[in-house]
Amino acid sequence: MQLIRSDININFLEKRKIALAISAVMLVASLALIGFKGLNLGIDFTGGTLVEVRFHQQVSIADIRRAIAPEGYEKAVIQEFGSPKEILIRVQNREDIESSVISTAILDALTNAFGADQVEMRRVEFVGPQVGEELKTAGMMAVFYTLIGILIYVMVRFKLRFALGADAAILHDIIIVVGVFSLLGLEFSLSVVAALLTVLGYSLNDTIVVFDRIRENFEANKKKKNPLDEVTVCNQSINQTLARTLMTSVTTLLVVFSLYFLGGEVIHNFAFALLVGIAVGTYSSIFIATPIMLSLEGKFEMSEEELKELEARP
Amino acid sequence: MQKYAPWKFWLIVTVFVAAVMGAAPNVITVPSWWPASFSKPLNLGLDLKGGIHLVVDVDIEKVVAQQVSDNINVIRRTLREAKIRYRKLDSNDTQVSVVLKNPEDADKAARLLKKTLFGYEMNQPEEGQLVFTISEREAKEIRSYAIEQTIEVIRRRVDALGTTEPVIMRQGDRRVLVQIPGYEDSARAKSIIGQTAQLEFKLVDEKGDLEAALAGRIPPGDMIAYFEDGRPILLKKRTELSGKDVAMARITIDPQSNQPAVSLKFNNQGARKFDRLTKENVKKRFAILLEGVVQSAPVIQERISGGTAQITGAFTTQEAQALAIVLRAGALPAPIKVVEERSIGPSLGQDSIDQGLNSIIYGFIAVLVFMLVYYRMFGLFANIALAFNIILIAAAMSMIGATLTLPGIAGIVLTIGMAVDANVLIFERIREELNNGKTPLAAIDGGYNKAFSTIMDANVTTLIAAIVLFQFGSGPIKGFAVTLSVGILASMFTAIVVTRAMTYLAYRKKKKLKSLSI
Numbered sequence: 001m002q003l004i005r006s007d008i009n010i011n012f013l014e015k016r017k018i019a020l021a022i023s024a025v026m027l028v029a030s031l032a033l034i035g036f037k038g039l040n041l042g043i044d045f046t047g048g049t050l051v052e053v054r055f056h057q058q059v060s061i062a063d064i065r066r067a068i069a070p071e072g073y074e075k076a077v078i079q080e081f082g083s084p085k086e087i088l089i090r091v092q093n094r095e096d097i098e099s100s101v102i103s104t105a106i107l108d109a110l111t112n113a114f115g116a117d118q119v120e121m122r123r124v125e126f127v128g129p130q131v132g133e134e135l136k137t138a139g140m141m142a143v144f145y146t147l148i149g150i151l152i153y154v155m156v157r158f159k160l161r162f163a164l165g166a167d168a169a170i171l172h173d174i175i176i177v178v179g180v181f182s183l184l185g186l187e188f189s190l191s192v193v194a195a196l197l198t199v200l201g202y203s204l205n206d207t208i209v210v211f212d213r214i215r216e217n218f219e220a221n222k223k224k225k226n227p228l229d230e231v232t233v234c235n236q237s238i239n240q241t242l243a244r245t246l247m248t249s250v251t252t253l254l255v256v257f258s259l260y261f262l263g264g265e266v267i268h269n270f271a272f273a274l275l276v277g278i279a280v281g282t283y284s285s286i287f288i289a290t291p292i293m294l295s296l297e298g299k300f301e302m303s304e305e306e307l308k309e310l311e312a313r314p
Numbered sequence: 315m316q317k318y319a320p321w322k323f324w325l326i327v328t329v330f331v332a333a334v335m336g337a338a339p340n341v342i343t344v345p346s347w348w349p350a351s352f353s354k355p356l357n358l359g360l361d362l363k364g365g366i367h368l369v370v371d372v373d374i375e376k377v378v379a380q381q382v383s384d385n386i387n388v389i390r391r392t393l394r395e396a397k398i399r400y401r402k403l404d405s406n407d408t409q410v411s412v413v414l415k416n417p418e419d420a421d422k423a424a425r426l427l428k429k430t431l432f433g434y435e436m437n438q439p440e441e442g443q444l445v446f447t448i449s450e451r452e453a454k455e456i457r458s459y460a461i462e463q464t465i466e467v468i469r470r471r472v473d474a475l476g477t478t479e480p481v482i483m484r485q486g487d488r489r490v491l492v493q494i495p496g497y498e499d500s501a502r503a504k505s506i507i508g509q510t511a512q513l514e515f516k517l518v519d520e521k522g523d524l525e526a527a528l529a530g531r532i533p534p535g536d537m538i539a540y541f542e543d544g545r546p547i548l549l550k551k552r553t554e555l556s557g558k559d560v561a562m563a564r565i566t567i568d569p570q571s572n573q574p575a576v577s578l579k580f581n582n583q584g585a586r587k588f589d590r591l592t593k594e595n596v597k598k599r600f601a602i603l604l605e606g607v608v609q610s611a612p613v614i615q616e617r618i619s620g621g622t623a624q625i626t627g628a629f630t631t632q633e634a635q636a637l638a639i640v641l642r643a644g645a646l647p648a649p650i651k652v653v654e655e656r657s658i659g660p661s662l663g664q665d666s667i668d669q670g671l672n673s674i675i676y677g678f679i680a681v682l683v684f685m686l687v688y689y690r691m692f693g694l695f696a697n698i699a700l701a702f703n704i705i706l707i708a709a710a711m712s713m714i715g716a717t718l719t720l721p722g723i724a725g726i727v728l729t730i731g732m733a734v735d736a737n738v739l740i741f742e743r744i745r746e747e748l749n750n751g752k753t754p755l756a757a758i759d760g761g762y763n764k765a766f767s768t769i770m771d772a773n774v775t776t777l778i779a780a781i782v783l784f785q786f787g788s789g790p791i792k793g794f795a796v797t798l799s800v801g802i803l804a805s806m807f808t809a810i811v812v813t814r815a816m817t818y819l820a821y822r823k824k825k826k827l828k829s830l831s832i
Contacts, residue, residue, distance in 0.1 A: 006749045123656075123657065128651075150778055205735070205772040212768040250684065252731035255680070255728065255730050259673045259727050
């Protein structure tokens with residue numbers, strides 16, 4: 001079976017202006033959303049307490065709120081988590097009491113109100129305010145160091161302009177995924193950061209495959225009597241790798257779908273970030289990485305004429 | 315077709331046998347002759363088997379400050395013995411300072427104190443004033459010791475909970491990680507781990523005027539303390555006995571009140587101190603304080619030389635039991651605070667395992683079907699390699715003792731998707747070579763050779779991301795990074811080396827092959 005014809009030749013790069021414009025709009029929209037609407041940061045970053053309980057009989061959210069209100073948690077965020085019997089309660093840290101015992105107070109209030117045999121503790125997470133700050137920094141540092149690491153590797157294996165193209169594509173993907181999280185108001189937790197880094201790895205993987213082919217074709221092109229221009233060679237390379245790009249996206253999406261639908265509530269957002277990221281990552285390796293790399297032509301390396309001129313000097 | 319080196323076949327066979335042996339303990343109970351390093355099943359993370367994960371912060375600066383202020387006594391004694399008189403003796407968090415009555419004594423005092431105050435730097439800001447500042451090295455040692463001691467005490471306390479294989483280890487400069495697998499009662503765990511267990515015995519100042527003290531005129535050497543119900547009492551500041559003097563503590567029932575109480579047995583030193591205390595203060599009261607709160611203030615009826623005492627108070631049985639545990643385990647050197655908790659109930663852990671396995675199985679099947687339909691014979695090669703890959707990941711993770719977490723399962727699922735990428739790259743390349751008019755066998759060679767550097771570059775970059783993830787991630791995220799890295803390495807082996815061997819075996823003798831099933 002073959003879905004992509006082997007003689008396929010779509011002029012991707014002809015449309016690069018349109019693609020860059022679309023990406024620019026999406027980036028600006030994402031940054032605006034992140035800046036103005038902000039992210040629904042999970043307790044990993046804000047600090048706070050999260051209690052997940054399962055009721056053996058269905059209980060209304062209003063009743064739950066009433067049960068924990070006397071403890072001073074009437075402002076808690078209470079929501080269903082996967083099923084009406086599973087409830088997620090989130091509260092902020094408080095100045096007046098030792099925050100680590102909030103979960104105990106909430107669980108006690110629930111058992112008192114509904115009976116010990118009705119309430120089952122599923123999960124308790126508590127993050128102190130300082131730890132939240134630290135995790136925030138660690139998350140950003142992780143993305144930053146990965147970008148640097150990749151920049152160096154791609155620079156050594158290819159050239160600086162390839163490295164910059166790859167990093168631009170990755171940054172593009174990350175910003176858009178974060179933008180989607182802001183748009184939909186999904187909880188942004190530590191595991192979403194892990195998903196972002198995975199997307200980063202995936203998107204890069206895709207980009208490298210295209211770049212590898214471009215490099216190979218550049219070298220072959222140099223030996224030709226009538227060398228083609230760079231844009232044509234790049235376009236050829238993208239078309240040659242198109243089948244692979246799409247196949248890998250399909251197999252990866254297959255498993256991520258399986259993760260998204262079957263993996264359970266706890267990794268729902270993680271899987272969602274992967275879904276969006278893989279889609280955007282596939283797009284960016286074709287429409288962002290290569291055009292950026294092309295637009296930097298001659299910015300960082302000397303042209304043939306300049307090299308000759310340099311050699312001709314005494 | 316290029317020759318395939320025989321040693322590579324042997325390598326594949328060896329790795330395959332090792333992988334099956336290493337992965338086996340996860341599926342069956344292995345017989346006793348099974349090699350030890352292959353006998354460990356996968357370590358499940360707390361998020362899968364349920365349990366308590368706490369990070370506690372140790373207030374180590376307080377320990378340093380305490381040590382510094384303890385030196386006031388040292389200075390007092392040294393100066394008294396040398397008959398040097400002083401006007402003022404003071405301390406803050408890092409310094410002790412003394413102002414001498416006669417500035418001429420400064421040299422002599424400095425000489426004597428330098429000998430006793432080891433690890434301190436001395437200077438003389440004014441005539442007759444000596445200031446000792448704790449050196450950074452000494453402070454560091456104290457902090458480090460405090461953390462070690464905290465770990466020791468927490469370990470003894472957690473052991474008393476009767477759990478198996480708890481993990482207690484240092485994390486960063488001033489934190490301790492506590493993991494108790496399979497334990498549910500997070501409230502009890504936190505209260506037992508978190509109690510400082512400062513036990514103090516102090517004499518009651520019977521002659522002092524409590525009213526005047528409450529108005530602010532506290533007699534020198536005295537302090538005000540409060541009962542649980544808020545009643546004040548005037549005590550001597552000096553601590554007669556402390557938790558260090560306790561050898562054993564257990565829960566009993568107080569015969570007078572029929573209430574739960576904690577009985578103490580002192581160690582030799584403690585028994586001697588308690589003997590002297592009771593002998594010298596018959597008919598007087600002493601107070602038992604816990605975390606600074608007065609539990610009881612009984613009257614000493616007679617000298618007690620047996621080295622036992624009893625703490626009564628308004629305890630529930632559970633409280634008394636917890637108190638006995640922490641007194642037995644010893645006091646924490648510094649107050650601690652829980653700064654992070656991630657506890658998973660057993661039902662959620664099991665759900666996560668079930669759902670995780672489900673998504674692995676269905677994701678795996680989907681990829682298998684897709685590859686088979688799309689690449690036919692070569693798809694089958696890739697699928698066999700993929701199955702090998704999963705066995706290899708399970709074996710490698712079991713053998714290196716890595717922990718499988720929920721994000722780790724996600725990592726495996728993702729690896730399944732990405733592992734076939736290498737094969738997709740190779741197969742697409744083979745198709746291209748065929749289209750360029752190469753013979754089937756030459757196309758296979760060309761496909762593998764040309765795709766290799768691409769696969770290498772693509773995987774190394776993903777590995778970079780995984781390593782950074784490992785460095786910066788905490789707990790569950792680390793698990794994800796580990797499976798992702800192991801998965802990448804395993805997939806490079808299976809997708810390149812193993813499928814290549816299969817194609818070689820399948821096609822090496824078919825010199826006249828006209829087409830490939832790809």
